Amino acid sequence: MDLAQDVQLEMFRAMLLSRRLDERAWVLHRQGKIAFHISGIGHEAAQVGAVFAIRRGYDWVSPYYRDLAILLAVGMTPAEFVMGMMGKRGDPTSGGRQMPSHWSLKRANVISHSAPVATQSPHATGIGLAIKLRGDDRVVLTTVGEGATSQGEWYEAVNFAAVLQVPVVFVVQNNMYAISETPDMQMAIKSVAEKACGLGVPGISVDGTDVFAVYRACQEAVDRARQGGGPSLIEARTYRMTPHSSDDDDRTYRSREEVEEHKKSDPVLVAKRQLEERAILTEKAYAEMDAQIKAEVEEAVRQAEQAPYPEAEEALHPVYAEEIRLAEASHA
């Protein structure tokens, strides 16, 4: 492993923070303190592996709704996340306009996305085109689930990127479920990576529960993109360990035994074992890290609960760019 030990630990901590915050969101939902949660549990390795391969805060990200770990890794604070969950004014994605986990973080070059899947994929291609036209050396990381690769928007995005040879890394987090639908209901091929052949881009499928395997695959793709080698497609195979969202009941379409079986390859546990085997992490250090993270999460919840809601009239703006100052004035 060519990654420095402190970077490996930082990656693990990013995964664990995302996990603990995500778990806390489910508790907040059960407590009736938030109305909705869409989870990234089981995706932490795919996300942290991908986002650590880019220059965070310099490169651009066009994410999808499960990307909590990516957002935290580029600098969204836990309190900001919880404010988004609660529809508080301090929600940095939308000031409480969007449903939770519909990301945007301008200061970290994370663009805003919507709910219909793969709509953000062409935006990644366009950002890549702009980077190329300006002669910048940035790359774009964009993510979707495997279900979104059924969308025409996703195909058009990858095809445009391939034809225009722009610096975009398309990461598909294949978690085996699009709500209730399994991959065989989405595609007549075994791996999303096979789609790369028909689009003329390098495609690779990696174990998405292994953060370092994802990192290596993404690093190669990011380097290629930055050097003018064009886009790549990376499938990170993982498992959605929770229902689709807090409004879903996954017992209607999959067995408890299946879910329990996949918990053995929980990406957080896989990474913990890897670091222990490499003598980078001890049980004691893990316990300390976990306690610190849990305290951080509780502090974030406390801050978010105390934060104000937007005033109803703030909903009037900003429809047009000319109104942005009006919106800011009403915040003041």
Add this chain to the structure above:
Amino acid sequence: MPEMTLIEAIRQGMDEELERDKDVFIIGEDVGKRGGVFRATMGLFEKYGPQRVIDSPLAELGIVGTGIGAALYGMRPICEIQFADFIYPAFNQIVNEAAKMCYRSNGDWTVPMTIRAPYGGGIGGGLYHSQSVEASFTHIPGLKVVVPSNPRDAKGLLKSAVRDPNPVLYFEPKKGYRLIKGEVPEGEYTVPIGPAQVSRPGKDLSVFAYGMMHYYTLQAAEKVAAEGIDAEVVDLRTLYPVDRETILASVRKTGKALIVHEDNLTGGYGAEVAATIAEWGFQDLDAPVRRLAAPDVPGVPFSHPMQDWFMPNPDKIAAAIRDLASF
């Protein structure tokens, strides 16, 4: 002032914006070497190169979605949709993405993008090369919708669209590309997005139109003028946001209103103008508000007799003016 055709004015507007701002680029089907199927971008590929005038794959969603991404990065894309009829594959990107970006990100992200599309019938284009699609977009907060009717406005509005910090749909009356000629000021100027314009002052009734129908309405107004009817013609120019003040001021003056468009009647843009007058100008009215529009059939038929039946024209508009004037 030099006289030029509508399409020459549009081309000159793009040329000057490409020259002025290196962040401006054109992307669309056949816009490069071919210079566009209507020749709107003729010569621009040769002048600015393949980096600024980009032939895209044949996919409208991809054109608009790529444009949005580039705009988020700070570029000023001009996306060409070859025919307005083909804009619907990109509908989701326009309505759910471009239009909502500023609002949904609380102003963090904006989409300074122009989407050009030739619209309208009367050119033997059948159902899928003739549509007027404006009403599908004048319902969408976050968009601006512009339809020029003459070369001067076409150039000035195009330049304003490119410089606007929001997504602007710019619909070009393609039947008028070479038919409509007019003087265009020399040197730098813009026409602001927003205000409608009284293009022919009159006192007997107001006719509201835009694009090709505005051109026909001016002809109709001349016909009825010879019969002693003094029609005021208002070129709406910007359909969204709506210039309610200019509409209401004209009705206040004349007391009668006719709206003309070549989109079909029901739910068309005329309904919004009529509602505006009914809601805020009711006390000024001396007659019911009238609409002259295409019939409620799914599209413009190809065969000439049927196409002519579908399309409003100067004679039909003149008849509608006479009818309203006699109320």
